[in-house]
Amino acid sequence: MKPVTLHVLSLTAAFAALACGESPDPTLRPTTGGTGGGGAAGVAGVGASGGTGGGGTGGGVGATGGVAGAAGSGGSGGSGAAPGFPTYPAVQYPTENPRTLEKELLGKVLFWEEQLSSDDTVACGTCHQGRAGGADPRSFQDGAIHPGPDGVLHTADDRRGGQGIRRCVQAGPVITYQNDPVFGSAPQVTRRKPASYLDAMFSRDLFWDGRARGQFVDPDNGQVAIASGGALESQVLGPLLAREEMACDNRTLSAVHTKLAASQPLALARDIPASMKAFIASYPTYPEMFQAAFGTPEINTRRIAFAIASHERTLTSNRTPWDRWNAGEANALTPRQVRGFQLFMVEGRCALCHQPPLFTDSGFPGIALEGDFHQLGFVAVDPAFDRGREEVTGEAHQRGAVKTPSLRNVGLREAGGLLHTGAGHGADLMAVMLAYQAPPNLTDNVDPLVTPLALTTEEIEAIIDFMRAGLTDPRAQAELPPFDRPKLGSEP
Numbered sequence: 001m002k003p004v005t006l007h008v009l010s011l012t013a014a015f016a017a018l019a020c021g022e023s024p025d026p027t028l029r030p031t032t033g034g035t036g037g038g039g040a041a042g043v044a045g046v047g048a049s050g051g052t053g054g055g056g057t058g059g060g061v062g063a064t065g066g067v068a069g070a071a072g073s074g075g076s077g078g079s080g081a082a083p084g085f086p087t088y089p090a091v092q093y094p095t096e097n098p099r100t101l102e103k104e105l106l107g108k109v110l111f112w113e114e115q116l117s118s119d120d121t122v123a124c125g126t127c128h129q130g131r132a133g134g135a136d137p138r139s140f141q142d143g144a145i146h147p148g149p150d151g152v153l154h155t156a157d158d159r160r161g162g163q164g165i166r167r168c169v170q171a172g173p174v175i176t177y178q179n180d181p182v183f184g185s186a187p188q189v190t191r192r193k194p195a196s197y198l199d200a201m202f203s204r205d206l207f208w209d210g211r212a213r214g215q216f217v218d219p220d221n222g223q224v225a226i227a228s229g230g231a232l233e234s235q236v237l238g239p240l241l242a243r244e245e246m247a248c249d250n251r252t253l254s255a256v257h258t259k260l261a262a263s264q265p266l267a268l269a270r271d272i273p274a275s276m277k278a279f280i281a282s283y284p285t286y287p288e289m290f291q292a293a294f295g296t297p298e299i300n301t302r303r304i305a306f307a308i309a310s311h312e313r314t315l316t317s318n319r320t321p322w323d324r325w326n327a328g329e330a331n332a333l334t335p336r337q338v339r340g341f342q343l344f345m346v347e348g349r350c351a352l353c354h355q356p357p358l359f360t361d362s363g364f365p366g367i368a369l370e371g372d373f374h375q376l377g378f379v380a381v382d383p384a385f386d387r388g389r390e391e392v393t394g395e396a397h398q399r400g401a402v403k404t405p406s407l408r409n410v411g412l413r414e415a416g417g418l419l420h421t422g423a424g425h426g427a428d429l430m431a432v433m434l435a436y437q438a439p440p441n442l443t444d445n446v447d448p449l450v451t452p453l454a455l456t457t458e459e460i461e462a463i464i465d466f467m468r469a470g471l472t473d474p475r476a477q478a479e480l481p482p483f484d485r486p487k488l489g490s491e492p
């Protein structure tokens with residue numbers, strides 16, 4: 001049985017208090033200090049009862065205060081006062097990998113570098129794009145279907161993933177394509193849907209099962225290169241050697257270094273943004289770029305990871321309509337979207353896991369023992385295919401649990417299928433809402449927080465409107481800075 005977590009108690013108390021028209025008991029708030037080092041936010045200041053305006057500063061978790069604010073925001077307020085939910089937190093940098101412009105630019109070049117794959121066909125950015133909410137814009141295509149647990153395409157358990165490299169084997173620089181038993185000579189597809197890489201710097205652990213940890217161990221020498229806060233760096237190691245993503249079988253990291261050293265940066269890309277173009281003009285080879293970023297021309301895995309993570313730390317989608325509304329711009333959300341947000345916070349119980357401002361509980365170590373990984377029971381778990389969090393912890397009660405995704409830009413991910421499966425009950429926002437309304441409970445281990453809801457169709461539509469429109473950063477959608485990018489050689 002999963003431990004009952006502190007924030008559950010807090011929010012339940014808050015719901016109860018709201019029903020009585022009182023402020024939640026401050027003693028029941030989460031005791032965590034949040035990621036930004038601030039305290040939990042206080043009761044928001046626009047309550048119908050003339051709330052106490054206790055705070056909302058400091059980037060704390062503030063779930064309790066958040067609930068109070070949502071419930072109150074339909075009230076008389078109207079004076080232009082900000083709703084007062086915690087605002088988007090400041091990005092933290094690991095001490096071992098401090099922020100520099102050179103690393104950010106090198107990381108951006110590497111992220112869009114198709115030559116980083118064994119056969120020049122796949123960049124990180126092939127599967128992760130702003131316009132797709134940080135996921136793969138091709139996931140809706142037939143070619144993005146994974147056969148799922150039964151291994152047979154076009155059956156009910158199919159999933160939608162990211163399309164990676166064709167099956168191949170590598171000996172030094174020599175590549176031989178092979179016939180894959182499932183995908184043949186077509187690009188292989190990942191078994192899970194690409195998670196968004198936007199706002200990912202706040203996650204304590206990355207991937208749906210959290211296997212990329214904050215402690216980053218340099219695979220070239222086995223030494224701890226980042227003690228904590230380096231999940232982004234740890235994550236980079238996955239795709240470089242993953243057979244279905246960027247690597248042929250038998251690829252080594254030293255082959256990656258050698259290849260980069262001899263590659264002309266972004267030779268396959270076009271429409272390269274000016275800032276990246278200027279960087280390439282100043283440092284026309286990778287050894288020169290690594291010299292600019294790290295002081296010597298050596299290319300190694302740690303440096304690749306440090307640079308890519310540095311770029312990813314610039315990708316803050318913090319200008320959504322919700323952020324503007326929360327900052328006091330009352331018309332940034334429509335009345336229906338504000339209503340949808342209230343329902344999201346209170347009746348829908350969504351903020352038990354999708355807490356503003358990041359709309360996830362991931363990355364807040366103090367808030368819960370295991371509170372960021374949940375088994376919703378929306379998809380049947382096949383232990384031979386995908387055990388979710390259990391694959392990392394070995395804990396049977398976490399079978400099928402996955403990380404709570406941030407809902408920022410979820411509207412942009414909808415077309416490719418939602419949830420870690422991209423299919424089944426996760427096809428679109430309405431399907432997800434109907435699953436929350438009447439959970440199918442296909443499996444055991446289902447999180448006790450997932451209970452049937454009694455929302456009307458109108459209320460469901462308001463919540464969807466809020467999620468689809470209110471949480472999209474227009475810069476991510478239009479791929480404007482910091483989400484700007486070159487066009488890939490593989491793109492039409």
Ligand code: HEC
Nearest residue numbers: 124127162163164190192193194195197206207208239245
């Ligand atoms: C073939 C498609 C593909 C490619 C190429 C790819 N990824 Fe991913 N990415 C995925 C999938 C699928 C997941 C989720 C996997 C899982 O959770 O098991 C993921 C997860 C992530 C995450 C974790 C997000 C989170 O919130 O947990 C980050 C960050 C990320 N990728 C960055 C990168 C970087 C950097 C590269 C290049 C070095 C890259 N990806 C290459 C498909 C891809």
Ligand code: HEC
Nearest residue numbers: 348349350352353374402403404405418419420436447449
């Ligand atoms: C018990 C914690 C929990 C609660 C409560 C919860 N969610 Fe989720 N949510 C999750 C987890 C975990 C996932 C990922 C599940 C998966 O991929 O299978 C998720 C996924 C989603 C997704 C898909 C996001 C994406 O990028 O694919 C949406 C949309 C969503 N939730 C909305 C909601 C709404 C709306 C509510 C309230 C009605 C809600 N959630 C309540 C934990 C929760």
